[in-house]
Amino acid sequence: MNQQDIPPKPSSPPRTGSLPKIPTRDGASAPAPDSVTWSQPRHEPAAEKRPNRRPALWKAAFVVVILAVVGSLVWLAVWLNSSPGAEAPKNAAPGVLQTAVTPPATPQPLPREGVAPAAYAVGDCFKDFDPQALASTLVPCDTPHSAQLVATLHYPDNAEYPGADPLKAKALEVCQATKLSPAAKQFPLNYQRSYPSTTSWGSGDRRVDCYVAADGGNVINASVLP
Template sequence: MWRAFLIVVIVAVAGSLAWLALWLNSSSGGDTEKNQAPAVLQTAATPPATAQPLPRDGVAPATYAVGDCFKDFDPQGLASTVVACDTGHSAQLVATLRYPDSAAYPGADALKAKALEVCQAAKLGPAAKQFQLNYQRSYPSTTSWQSGDRRVDCYVTADGGNVINASVLP
């Protein structure tokens, strides 16, 4: 009797594992629309972040580079002043994620969540401990997405104005 019970258990476990393998395989590769190029996360500056000479006024957000430091930063602004990080500034771009051009708009909630992930992935250096910093996130709206904006950005900012005087990246 116990041998029959053992055989039934083994068959049930084997069947369950086979079903699980088929289910996982079908859900991971069956939807061809979701099989597109992955988004690219950048959390380290590639020196120089923005070409010299600095400061540069009127720099558009689409051209910001990881490592750029900003004087009198306004996250809603259409342009900013990029300065050398060893001069007084109020924000630094510490991480960015680029969705592929072919990606469909994922929605504001998904982009907000992704922006949080981008900030969590940012690696800060020892200089960050010298300042009272906050994270600011920026992500595309439906309108800017339709215009080609595929960036999710993470900044560290200081509430006290242009008080940061070093790069906060490692």
């Protein structure tokens, strides 16, 4: 037999003297096993502590309530400022409308020639009226005339120039706000409007005027205001 087929003998028997002896049932001792696995109590992982979120939720709710209150106060302040009766900005002042008859701008007796537009008063009647003229002739309203000043609106002195189109629209509003007497139905009348230019505004002109005029010349012989 080939020696390579025979397993070699161990050089020395295994040591057993150094191993602890384990007593058997019959009193004999047996060597302890090479390794011993001791069972140990199983420790369950500690339950994870969930953070208490209630304080954070209360804080968030408190912040939401505060923001809602502040927003309500801001809205109320804006509403009060925009409500009727609130003080308007200086440059947005609508002006003072006058439609009632005032004493004549020119001293008696009439007629009186060369009266400047700045001296016109509501109720004045004009002969041969030209709204673009720098002066006019005032006559008694029960004598033939071609126009009558029925309403004016005065802008504040510190107002900014609104522009030609807004002034033209405002003059139309002034005319529409005027109440005429039944005598106005006796004549073919129309409205004529006069308002400041940029040049006259710079010179202090703040008047928007509304006239009732006749196309046929000096055909009116009565006041058309109540």
